[in-house]
Amino acid sequence: MLRFQVQNTDNASSARTGVITTDHGVIETPIFMPVGTLGAVKAMHFKDLLEDTKAQIILGNTYHLYLRPGTDILERAGGLHRFNGWNKPILTDSGGYQVYSLAHRRKLEQEGVTFQSHIDGSRHMFSPERVIDIQRSIGADIMMAFDECTPYPCDKNYASDSLKTTHQWLLRCMKQYKATEPKYGYHQALFPIVQGSVYPDLRIKSAEEISALNAEGNAIGGLSVGEPIEKMYEITQLVCNILPKDKPRYLMGVGTPVNMLECIALGIDMFDCVMPTRNGRNGMIFTRNGIINIKNEKWKDDFSPIEAEGNSFVDTQYSKAYLRHLFVAGEMNGPMIASTHNLAFYLWLMNEARNNIRNGVFSEWKSSMVKKLATRL
RNA sequence: GGGGAGGUACCAGAGCGGUCAAAUGGGGCAGACUGUAAAUCUGUUGGCUAAGCCUUCGGAGGUUCGAAUCCUCCCCUCCCCA
Numbered sequence: 001m002l003r004f005q006v007q008n009t010d011n012a013s014s015a016r017t018g019v020i021t022t023d024h025g026v027i028e029t030p031i032f033m034p035v036g037t038l039g040a041v042k043a044m045h046f047k048d049l050l051e052d053t054k055a056q057i058i059l060g061n062t063y064h065l066y067l068r069p070g071t072d073i074l075e076r077a078g079g080l081h082r083f084n085g086w087n088k089p090i091l092t093d094s095g096g097y098q099v100y101s102l103a104h105r106r107k108l109e110q111e112g113v114t115f116q117s118h119i120d121g122s123r124h125m126f127s128p129e130r131v132i133d134i135q136r137s138i139g140a141d142i143m144m145a146f147d148e149c150t151p152y153p154c155d156k157n158y159a160s161d162s163l164k165t166t167h168q169w170l171l172r173c174m175k176q177y178k179a180t181e182p183k184y185g186y187h188q189a190l191f192p193i194v195q196g197s198v199y200p201d202l203r204i205k206s207a208e209e210i211s212a213l214n215a216e217g218n219a220i221g222g223l224s225v226g227e228p229i230e231k232m233y234e235i236t237q238l239v240c241n242i243l244p245k246d247k248p249r250y251l252m253g254v255g256t257p258v259n260m261l262e263c264i265a266l267g268i269d270m271f272d273c274v275m276p277t278r279n280g281r282n283g284m285i286f287t288r289n290g291i292i293n294i295k296n297e298k299w300k301d302d303f304s305p306i307e308a309e310g311n312s313f314v315d316t317q318y319s320k321a322y323l324r325h326l327f328v329a330g331e332m333n334g335p336m337i338a339s340t341h342n343l344a345f346y347l348w349l350m351n352e353a354r355n356n357i358r359n360g361v362f363s364e365w366k367s368s369m370v371k372k373l374a375t376r377l
Numbered sequence: 378g379g380g381g382a383g384g385u386a387c388c389a390g391a392g393c394g395g396u397c398a399a400a401u402g403g404g405g406c407a408g409a410c411u412g413u414a415a416a417u418c419u420g421u422u423g424g425c426u427a428a429g430c431c432u433u434c435g436g437a438g439g440u441u442c443g444a445a446u447c448c449u450c451c452c453c454u455c456c457c458c459a
Contacts, residue, residue, distance in 0.1 A: 037413050059412075097412045105414090118414040149412070193412090224411040232411095252412040259411075274413045281416050282409085297406070328405095335416050
């Protein structure tokens with residue numbers, strides 16, 4: 001079983017703290033989950049991920065891991081945990097995001113989605129059943145239902161049809177889930193995903209149907225795909241108010257530090273996003289006082305620490321001028337330090353959020369933080 | 378001393394009579410990035426009183442309606458031979 005216990009709730013908002021217990025350990029919520037698509041968080045060592053960023057759970061991706069290294073190798077390794085040596089919880093995305101991001105090289109049908117591999121062009125059919133099987137082979141603690149992450153903008157007819165398909169796929173996923181056993185002796189949960197684009201009635205329908213399934217946790221997908229931020233908050237709020245309070249709520253693919261604080265206030269418990277790692281590799285540094293583009297000339301002689309108050313090794317070990325130098329010179333330490341810092345920052349922000357919820361001052365704290373976090377330095 | 382090649386924007390390097398303020402790379406500067414086809418991609422990179430004008434292709438002259446491109450002289454690099 002995957003257990004979730006709500007511990008503290010905020011009076012002024014829907015924010016709450018909680019603990020998710022999995023067979024690979026506990027996860028304190030609200031939490032940010034670093035993305036490790038191919039079984040590795042890009043530019044990061046697990047040692048640093050554990051010690052410096054304090055990551056509690058990471059993501060993997062069904063589509064990518066299926067293509068490389070493939071389920072045969074993963075099974076022979078004894079699952080992804082054994083393969084990559086990450087002994088804490090792992091959540092795998094189902095490939096639903098690739099239905100969106102690789103839209104130009106897939107064919108979507110009622111039965112499932114046929115992808116043309118971005119690596120060698122070979123064709124692969126992803127049905128809901130197949131996606132569950134693959135996630136069983138990967139051995140993720142939390143598996144995601146196969147869905148279509150709809151693009152934005154998305155006309156209502158398309159969104160409505162897509163939602164029907166996603167729900168049928170969900171039922172097939174659950175059937176396959178119940179018909180199969182974990183391969184490595186520990187429990188695997190399955191989270192359904194609410195869809196419906198930016199249409200309130202579709203989202204309500206989706207959230208209600210999914211709530212009735214009584215899954216161990218529930219996710220909201222199809223957001224942060226280019227819609228106005230206010231739409232994202234509006235839909236998140238709408239859905240959070242319907243999804244069961246006693247189960248973790250996971251907002252997929254979100255987001256910026258500000259997005260996360262706003263959505264914690266709406267009742268979200270789990271986040272993941274490539275932003276701290278990808279943008280970090282591209283020179284964007286998130287700090288308590290705002291966002292830095294470390295490649296900018298203005299940092300060339302700023303010898304102050306990356307984050308003087310920061311608690312990760314890299315924050316005080318390296319100066320902004322040095323980090324800029326590494327980026328300008330194309331040294332791989334640049335992206336590594338930036339990724340470590342950004343993840344440490346994201347995880348620190350979650351920790352602060354939890355503390356402020358516990359202390360009953362979340363909303364005030366959030367207001368003061370939001371102003372600083374979005375500042376461009 | 379003899380023979381040959383060449384000097385183009387920050388660098389490398391195309392262009393060899395008009396469509397050239399000058400391809401392409403690199404470098405510089407800036408921007409983008411939200412369940413990762415990303416250590417990626419995009420824009421910009423002579424000056425200005427800016428849909429136009431001015432000064433640029435080693436230097437000085439010349440031919441021409443028009444020259445980075447043709448001619449003359451000069452300066453400077455590099456290669457081969459002695």
